[in-house]
Amino acid sequence: MNIIANLFKSSLGKKYIMAVTGGALFLFVVGHLLGNLQFFLGPEVINRYGHFLQANQEILWPARLGLLVMAALHIWSAVKVSAENRAARPVPYADWHPTVASYASRTMLLSGVIIAAFVIYHVLHFTVQTKSINFTGQSFVALRDTEGRHDVYRMMVAGFQVPLVSGFYVLAMALLCLHLSHGIGAMFQSLGWKDEVYGPWIDRSAKMLAWLIFLGYVSIPIAVLLGYGKEAVK
Amino acid sequence: MNLTLKVWRQKNATAPGRFEAYEAKDVLPEMSFLEMLDVVNEELMERDEEPIAFDSDCREGICGTCSLVINGIPHGGRKGATVCQLHLRHFKEGDTITIEPWRAKAFPVVRDLVVDRSAFDRIIQAGGFVSVSTGGVPDANAIPVPKADAELAMDAAQCIGCGACVAACKNASAMLFVAAKVSHLGLLPQGKVEKDRRVAKLVEAMDAEGFGNCTVTGSCEAVCPKEISLHFIARLNRDYAVAMLKGRAV
Ligand code: FES
Numbered sequence: 001m002n003i004i005a006n007l008f009k010s011s012l013g014k015k016y017i018m019a020v021t022g023g024a025l026f027l028f029v030v031g032h033l034l035g036n037l038q039f040f041l042g043p044e045v046i047n048r049y050g051h052f053l054q055a056n057q058e059i060l061w062p063a064r065l066g067l068l069v070m071a072a073l074h075i076w077s078a079v080k081v082s083a084e085n086r087a088a089r090p091v092p093y094a095d096w097h098p099t100v101a102s103y104a105s106r107t108m109l110l111s112g113v114i115i116a117a118f119v120i121y122h123v124l125h126f127t128v129q130t131k132s133i134n135f136t137g138q139s140f141v142a143l144r145d146t147e148g149r150h151d152v153y154r155m156m157v158a159g160f161q162v163p164l165v166s167g168f169y170v171l172a173m174a175l176l177c178l179h180l181s182h183g184i185g186a187m188f189q190s191l192g193w194k195d196e197v198y199g200p201w202i203d204r205s206a207k208m209l210a211w212l213i214f215l216g217y218v219s220i221p222i223a224v225l226l227g228y229g230k231e232a233v234k
Numbered sequence: 235m236n237l238t239l240k241v242w243r244q245k246n247a248t249a250p251g252r253f254e255a256y257e258a259k260d261v262l263p264e265m266s267f268l269e270m271l272d273v274v275n276e277e278l279m280e281r282d283e284e285p286i287a288f289d290s291d292c293r294e295g296i297c298g299t300c301s302l303v304i305n306g307i308p309h310g311g312r313k314g315a316t317v318c319q320l321h322l323r324h325f326k327e328g329d330t331i332t333i334e335p336w337r338a339k340a341f342p343v344v345r346d347l348v349v350d351r352s353a354f355d356r357i358i359q360a361g362g363f364v365s366v367s368t369g370g371v372p373d374a375n376a377i378p379v380p381k382a383d384a385e386l387a388m389d390a391a392q393c394i395g396c397g398a399c400v401a402a403c404k405n406a407s408a409m410l411f412v413a414a415k416v417s418h419l420g421l422l423p424q425g426k427v428e429k430d431r432r433v434a435k436l437v438e439a440m441d442a443e444g445f446g447n448c449t450v451t452g453s454c455e456a457v458c459p460k461e462i463s464l465h466f467i468a469r470l471n472r473d474y475a476v477a478m479l480k481g482r483a484v
Contacts (some may be wrong), residue, residue: 003481011409011447012437012474081447085405088339088446094242094253095332097306101404101451108449186450192472195465 011084012190014077019190021074022183028067029176033216040223043153043232047145050152075116082109104182111175118172125159135162156220157229166221177214181207235261235322238330239274241286247342247350253332256286263323267310268293268300270322287346293318295459298394301401302347303334308398308457316396316459336397338406340443351397353443354411358395361435362415364425383421390418392460399454399462405446410454412440413470414462420473430477437474 007013035053038046053060098106124130129140136158143151143158160166184206188194194202223229237258244251256278261270268290275285291299300318304310310320325331333347341349393414400408416433419425425432448467455464 003478006478009441010437010474011407011441011445012471013478015447015471016475081449085407085446085449088406088444089337089404090339091337093303093306093334093337095306095334097311098404098451099307099311099402099453100456101453105449105451106404182450189450189464189468190448190471192468192470192475194468196463199465199468 011081014081015190017073018077018081019187021070021077022187024070025067025074026180026184026187028070029180029213033213036220037216039153039156039220039229043145043151046152046156047147047149051149054150071116071119075112078109078112102182104178105186108179108182111179114175115172115179118168118175121168122172125165126155129155134159135165153229154232157224158233160221160224161230161233163225166225169221170218173214173217176217177210180213181210184209235263235325235327237261237270237322237325237328240330240332241347242334243286243346244335244343246345251343261322263321265322266293266318267302267304267320267322268318287344287348289348290318295319296394298396298459301336301349301351301396301398303336303401305332308336308401309396309459311457314459314461316394316398319459336401338397338400338445340406340408340445341397341400349397351395353445354395354397354408356443357408357412357436357439358415360439361428361432362419364419365428366424377423379422387418387421390414390416390421390462390466393418393458393462394460396459398457398459400445402453402457403446403448404451404453405449407448407454408440408443408445409448409467409470410458410462410464412436413466416470416473417466429473430480433470433473434477437470 007016035049038049104111121133124133126140131139131141134140138158140155140159143154145151145153160169185194185203188198188202239256239258240253241256242251243254256274258270258274261273265273268288271286271288278285289299289301291297293300295316295318298316300316301308302310302317304317304320309315309317310324312320312324335341335343335347336349336351338349340353341351344350390413393411395411397408397411399410400406416436419432420429450464450467452464455462
């Protein structure tokens with residue numbers, strides 16, 4: 001069997017690609033959350049962390065490229081699999097009952113598309129720091145702390161003080177939570193790492209992890225909207 | 235009791251289909267769903283109308299021939315039962331019941347509620363067997379089989395190939411069917427020899443028939459009259475990955 005051809009052509013191969021890339025993106029989501037949560041440890045910690053990431057270009061760019069490849073393959077397999085799935089039932093049921101199929105499992109493509117749109121906005125907002133889309137009227141590039149490092153803390157506070165931006169962020173995280181609540185379990189299933197013993201445990205942990213990730217991420221914009229850190233942007 | 239049926243009628247594979255309403259009058263709660271259709275068909279024939287075509291054979295849940303989607307659920311939604319084991323006592327007086335055929339590109343409608351499931355036969359022909367060289371009968375117990383493996387293989391062997399998994403899946407995926415065959419034949423010593431080749435061939439044939447991909451919604455497991463577990467699909471994924479990584483010519 002030709003591994004590469006089978007990986008990209010067969011139905012199961014595409015599910016492996018989807019699962020492995022999804023797993024990598026999931027690990028990034030966890031790592032990024034842990035990094036972000038340093039926001040609550042104050043400006044010094046988060047700015048130092050931001051500076052650390054930016055200062056190591058040799059690590060930063062391979063990581064970014066890796067993530068890009070993972071996202072591209074994840075999206076490619078999703079598009080391909082969805083098109084095949086649609087073609088597999090040309091005449092729909094007049095009266096279809098989803099039985100046990102969860103809402104999350106039936107809307108993976110939709111939640112995925114909205115998350116992808118959010119990621120593009122998010123990168124322009126906080127990474128590229130395009131002034132016109134942050135709705136604060138000020139440029140984030142110019143923000144510097146007393147040690148001359150980029151002031152990530154102030155950028156986060158100023159950025160999330162815009163209710164529209166925070167609202168989109170919370171919505172995207174809710175959809176990410178939905179996506180992961182199905183995706184994490186499905187990842188183990190697609191890679192064949194599920195059975196009677198671990199299966200229920202994996203599904204329960206997947207739901208719990210999805211919730212933790214949601215709560216972790218939204219805690220920052222919600223704290224900012226409630227007034228956290230406002231003295232920094234006075 | 236009296237029921238209203240909305241039944242899919244379609245002359246042949248190419249003709250467009252539509253729903254027709256029929257009344258099932260004075261049927262008894264202890265009748266099976268298929269017996270009720272027989273009664274309706276007798277009335278239709280008396281009126282010189284075309285009877286509703288539907289598949290059935292054993293009518294005791296073992297052959298996998300009956301295949302109706304009732305109110306959007308293949309086999310009607312009774313846990314662990316085929317539609318021939320569904321009785322009218324599960325419905326209420328005056329209910330309107332929608333009856334559709336299995337819907338999948340790989341299962342084209344032949345007529346009304348009858349679909350062509352030969353795609354499953356072609357999958358089986360591609361590798362769903364154990365090639366046994368004939369010879370002397372081996373001693374019983376000469377081949378040790380762990381009890382757990384035997385149990386698992388027998389669970390998978392329950393599959394009657396009705397295709398409800400395909401019908402229920404939002405992607406019309408046949409993976410539960412293929413997964414059942416892979417574990418049924420691959421877990422026992424006689425079939426283990428061809429395990430890698432079998433899984434590769436079965437998946438290849440499945441893809442060629444135009445079934446969709448599994449997105450782990452669990453619908454197949456929920457409607458399976460033999461309650462084949464979704465975990466068999468995980469085993470299929472594992473077995474295929476192993477065969478692929480071995481990379482041998484299969
Ligand atoms: S007719 Fe044989 S299983 Fe229903």
